[in-house]
Amino acid sequence: xxxxxxxxxxxxxxxxxxxxxxxxxxxxxxxxxxxxxxxxxxxxxxxxxxxxxxxxxxxxxxxxxxxxxxxxxxxxxxxxxxxxxxxxxxxxxxxxxxxxxxxxxxxxxxxxxxxxxxxxxxxxxxxxxxxxxxxxxxxxxxxxxxxxxxxxxxxxxxxxxxxxxxxxxxxxxxxxxxxxxxxxxxxxxxxxxxxxxxxxxxxxxxxxxxxxxxxxxxxxxxxxxxxxxxxxxxxxxxxxxxxxxxxxxxxxxxxxxxxxxxxxxxxxxxxxxxxxxxxxxxxxxxxxxxxxxxxxxxxxxxxxxxxxxxxxxxxxxxxxxxxxxxxxxxxxxxxxxxxxxxxxxxxxxxxxxxxxxxxxxxxxxxxxxxxxxxxxxxxxxxxxxxxxxxxx
Amino acid sequence: xxxxxxxxxxxxxxxxxxxxxxxxxxxxxxxxxxxxxxxxxxxxxxxxxxxxxxxxxxxxxxxxxxxxxxxxxxxxxxxxxxxxxxxxxxxxxxxxxxxxxxxxxxxxxxxxxxxxxxxxxxxxxxxxxxxxxxxxxxxxxxxxxxxxxxxxxxxxxxxxxxxxxxxxxxxxxxxxxxxxxxxxxxxxxxxxxxxxxxxxxxxxxxxxxxxxxxxxxxxxxxxxxxxxxxxxxxxxxxxxxxxxxxxxxxxxxxxxxxxxxxxxxxxxxxxxxxxxxxxxxxxxxxxxxxxxxxxxxxxxxxxxxxxxxxxxxxxxxxxxxxxxxxxxxxxxxxxxxxxxxx
Numbered sequence: 001x002x003x004x005x006x007x008x009x010x011x012x013x014x015x016x017x018x019x020x021x022x023x024x025x026x027x028x029x030x031x032x033x034x035x036x037x038x039x040x041x042x043x044x045x046x047x048x049x050x051x052x053x054x055x056x057x058x059x060x061x062x063x064x065x066x067x068x069x070x071x072x073x074x075x076x077x078x079x080x081x082x083x084x085x086x087x088x089x090x091x092x093x094x095x096x097x098x099x100x101x102x103x104x105x106x107x108x109x110x111x112x113x114x115x116x117x118x119x120x121x122x123x124x125x126x127x128x129x130x131x132x133x134x135x136x137x138x139x140x141x142x143x144x145x146x147x148x149x150x151x152x153x154x155x156x157x158x159x160x161x162x163x164x165x166x167x168x169x170x171x172x173x174x175x176x177x178x179x180x181x182x183x184x185x186x187x188x189x190x191x192x193x194x195x196x197x198x199x200x201x202x203x204x205x206x207x208x209x210x211x212x213x214x215x216x217x218x219x220x221x222x223x224x225x226x227x228x229x230x231x232x233x234x235x236x237x238x239x240x241x242x243x244x245x246x247x248x249x250x251x252x253x254x255x256x257x258x259x260x261x262x263x264x265x266x267x268x269x270x271x272x273x274x275x276x277x278x279x280x281x282x283x284x285x286x287x288x289x290x291x292x293x294x295x296x297x298x299x300x301x302x303x304x305x306x307x308x309x310x311x312x313x314x315x316x317x318x319x320x321x322x323x324x325x326x327x328x329x330x331x332x333x334x335x336x337x338x339x340x341x342x343x344x345x346x347x348x349x350x351x352x353x354x355x356x357x358x359x360x361x362x363x364x365x366x367x368x369x370x371x372x373x374x375x376x377x378x379x380x381x382x383x384x385x386x387x388x389x390x391x392x
Numbered sequence: 393x394x395x396x397x398x399x400x401x402x403x404x405x406x407x408x409x410x411x412x413x414x415x416x417x418x419x420x421x422x423x424x425x426x427x428x429x430x431x432x433x434x435x436x437x438x439x440x441x442x443x444x445x446x447x448x449x450x451x452x453x454x455x456x457x458x459x460x461x462x463x464x465x466x467x468x469x470x471x472x473x474x475x476x477x478x479x480x481x482x483x484x485x486x487x488x489x490x491x492x493x494x495x496x497x498x499x500x501x502x503x504x505x506x507x508x509x510x511x512x513x514x515x516x517x518x519x520x521x522x523x524x525x526x527x528x529x530x531x532x533x534x535x536x537x538x539x540x541x542x543x544x545x546x547x548x549x550x551x552x553x554x555x556x557x558x559x560x561x562x563x564x565x566x567x568x569x570x571x572x573x574x575x576x577x578x579x580x581x582x583x584x585x586x587x588x589x590x591x592x593x594x595x596x597x598x599x600x601x602x603x604x605x606x607x608x609x610x611x612x613x614x615x616x617x618x619x620x621x622x623x624x625x626x627x628x629x630x631x632x633x634x635x636x637x638x639x640x641x642x643x644x645x646x647x648x649x650x651x652x653x654x655x656x657x658x659x660x661x662x663x664x665x666x667x668x669x670x671x672x673x674x675x676x677x678x679x680x681x682x683x684x685x686x687x688x689x690x691x692x693x694x695x696x697x698x699x700x701x702x703x704x705x706x707x708x709x710x711x712x713x714x715x716x717x718x719x720x721x722x723x724x725x726x727x728x729x730x731x732x733x734x
Contacts, residue, residue, distance in 0.1 A: 034518050035522070038517075048548070184446075190440070363546065367547050375535070
């Protein structure tokens with residue numbers, strides 16, 4: 001009986017059978033443990049948004065103020081002011097305030113009055129710049145000619161307008177997608193439909209190698225090599241700009257779009273292609289008119305996921321975009337994206353301050369945008385696979 | 393009656409016929425690949441050329457990047473550079489070394505593996521072996537895991553700062569070390585950077601493990617159960633050993649992704665400069681990727697720094713590529729086994 005393979009090599013395994021029955025409580029515990037660990041891992045996904053949003057919430061709900069619109073109180077009115085409002089005016093804690101002598105309080109009031117004298121001249125100082133209408137709308141700041149969108153968190157009056165950053169992000173993402181999508185889709189079509197099988201075997205891993213390059217290396221490459229070369233070719237004024245950053249970013253997007261699109265194109269049943277070829281179409285016609293339309297949702301998903309990758313990429317744009325927050329759709333001007341702003345500024349903020357919370361608000365916005373992009377991409381791919389393969 | 397002799401075809405004739413058929417079939421096969429002969433229409437050949445050109449361009453860009461980095465980085469690379477620390481001037485070619493950065497990167501990656509592998513494998517086991525495959529809960533979990541993979545890495549950095557450092561670290565300080573002025577846990581540290589990266593690479597491990605778990609023949613599980621093993625015994629002694637290559641792949645992919653990431657550790661542990669190696673979990677560390685960023689943006693004289701910058705990039709790329717190649721080799725073996733079974 002050659003067919004009987006010795007699967008049970010050790011007959012003493014029988015012993016474990018009896019033991020296992022008695023060991024059930026332990027197993028039950030272990031299995032609960034498995035459930036617990038996996039549920040907490042899943043909880044983490046939701047925690048991510050929770051903790052980023054938690055830090056951003058006071059700003060998002062308008063509970064913070066950056067206004068410093070206090071009027072200086074005359075120093076000799078020290079005795080007339082109610083004790084409590086004097087404490088608030090000087091910004092002291094209750095126990096500190098009690099420990100102060102009258103002379104110390106007087107000195108503090110003089111300092112405060114001096115401090116406020118400069119500020120109260122400026123009508124911008126009275127503005128709470130963390131309000132939503134200052135975050136998204138233009139505002140007439142006192143030293144500007146016209147209403148403008150300004151991101152300038154480190155200044156006497158911190159200005160937190162998000163529009164320059166959003167435009168910066170969209171600008172670089174657009175360049176990246178315009179560069180990466182045609183290349184990646186062309187390559188996906190070629191590799192999955194047109195290339196000979198032997199060539200395909202080598203091409204796929206080589207293109208996927210691109211995704212193994214860390215983004216900081218792509219950023220370095222954009223900054224050191226591409227920036228100078230492109231400036232030499234196109235002759236624009238600023239060496240680091242949205243165009244350079246977008247092209248470098250495109251290198252990070254190509255493998256994402258390629259592998260998802262290639263996967264979708266390959267999952268189209270071969271019988272479609274065979275039928276088309278039998279009817280006399282060329283390989284290209286079969287690929288373009290049969291396979292591509294059948295896999296169109298997958299290609300769309302590839303582009304959406306590529307968008308999510310591009311808008312969330314940090315190091316490339318931080319290094320190659322020039323980081324000037326300007327409202328302009330000119331691709332050849334220095335630009336600053338949402339991600340780069342977080343990376344560059346968070347280390348210098350006061351924990352819990354409005355600048356800190358504003359950066360978390362940007363992070364929460366990024367999370368939502370990429371989450372929605374991923375969700376769309378995932379659902380589309382899932383549906384496509386169900387349709388093409390006839391299974392869930 | 394004369395018999396009509398039905399002469400059997402001679403062997404030679406048979407062979408000739410067979411060869412002719414073969415030739416025809418083969419030619420058709422070749423024709424299909426050869427656009428010059430089948431492609432009567434111009435557009436077909438033009439567009440095939442275009443897509444082939446796109447492929448070639450991507451490969452060319454990749455080759456150019458790697459060649460440029462290797463060409464320029466080779467000269468700056470030396471044994472001293474790899475094993476020496478930086479004591480005086482980290483922008484000086486003759487004095488700089490990257491050992492502290494290699495050490496820091498290795499430390500954070502190894503720590504991360506310790507966190508992410510057990511959690512990822514257990515979650516994957518739950519999803520494939522225990523959870524019902526059709527229930528909406530499982531689908532939501534899968535969706536959430538997939539989405540985790542697409543969250544920008546800088547958001548993970550924010551999460552690490554908000555959750556691990558401010559929340560967990562802050563509470564640890566308040567609980568165990570009340571009254572200490574300097575925070576011990578509630579500041580950027582090696583352990584928090586590793587944990588942040590572990591959260592980030594969790595989907596990689598889960599997806600790879602799940603894939604290899606699903607590739608195991610259901611017959612194996614059934615045989616084990618039929619022999620009287622309990623479900624847990626089956627999972628631990630039959631399923632998991634079979635899935636080991638997949639788990640390994642997931643681990644290596646996670647490591648190679650984490651090794652090159654900079655954005656998540658910017659605020660959770662990476663240091664601009666440290667005179668000594670990290671001594672404990674709560675120390676900060678220097679990091680290869682962050683060092684590339686520092687060298688290329690903070691250098692007082694980029695022309696002088698260029699050789700060490702390139703050399704550092706070579707070290708970083710060498711590290712991540714070696715890991716990637718290992719993962720690809722293991723994964724292709726697993727996939728082959730998967731294909732052989734179906």
